[in-house]
Amino acid sequence: MISIKHLNKKDIDLCYELDSNANSLWSKEQWANEFKKDGTKIVGLLIKNLVIGICVFQIVLDEAQINYFVVNKKFRKKGFGSYLMRYLIKKCKKLNLKKLLLEVSQSNVTAERFYSRFEFSTVGIRKNYYKDGSHALLKEKKLTTK
Numbered sequence: 001m002i003s004i005k006h007l008n009k010k011d012i013d014l015c016y017e018l019d020s021n022a023n024s025l026w027s028k029e030q031w032a033n034e035f036k037k038d039g040t041k042i043v044g045l046l047i048k049n050l051v052i053g054i055c056v057f058q059i060v061l062d063e064a065q066i067n068y069f070v071v072n073k074k075f076r077k078k079g080f081g082s083y084l085m086r087y088l089i090k091k092c093k094k095l096n097l098k099k100l101l102l103e104v105s106q107s108n109v110t111a112e113r114f115y116s117r118f119e120f121s122t123v124g125i126r127k128n129y130y131k132d133g134s135h136a137l138l139k140e141k142k143l144t145t146k
């Protein structure tokens, strides 16, 4: 039974735990800050009551920036990431947004392939952006409401 729900500040610990086992991108304090930001939405992908995926996105004018996108390691390559991305695209189209934007490391081949499948195209590059010296690819997907 898969579902998607909006997370709130009561869920900071679970966001932090999922991230610690995946990207280790944000501290607990940073997660707490994400929940305070205007225009930022945090959604969880659940199997029964277990959160196995998280997407953080921020709406600015008619664009949405994906700031975080993860699926728990144990549940990858089963279509869950695609499920969450399809949800996000549908939601943004409903809100009449024109673009989805994100940054991904050039060395993150899995994520790049994943985003390419959803027709994100590279529109810019930030050289040596990450700590390991890898470049950040700026990607966007135009949203058309057909």
Ligand SMILES: CC(C)(COP(=O)(O)OP(=O)(O)OC[C@H]1O[C@@H](n2cnc3c(N)ncnc32)[C@H](O)[C@@H]1OP(=O)(O)O)[C@@H](O)C(=O)NCCC(=O)NCCS
Binding pocket: 022, 023, 069, 070, 071, 072, 075, 076, 077, 078, 079, 080, 081, 082, 083, 102, 103, 104, 105, 108, 110, 111, 113, 114, 117
């Ligand atoms: C990128 C990420 C979110 C993808 O999540 P996921 O749940 O594995 O995504 P999916 O299962 O929908 O798709 C992944 C691949 O598995 C394949 N797949 C899906 N279901 C499958 C199945 N039943 N059997 C075999 N392969 C399958 C998909 O075709 C896809 O392959 P492709 O990318 O080569 O086209 C996940 O790898 C992740 O969390 N990575 C770490 C965090 C990260 O890098 N985030 C992005 C940073 S910006």
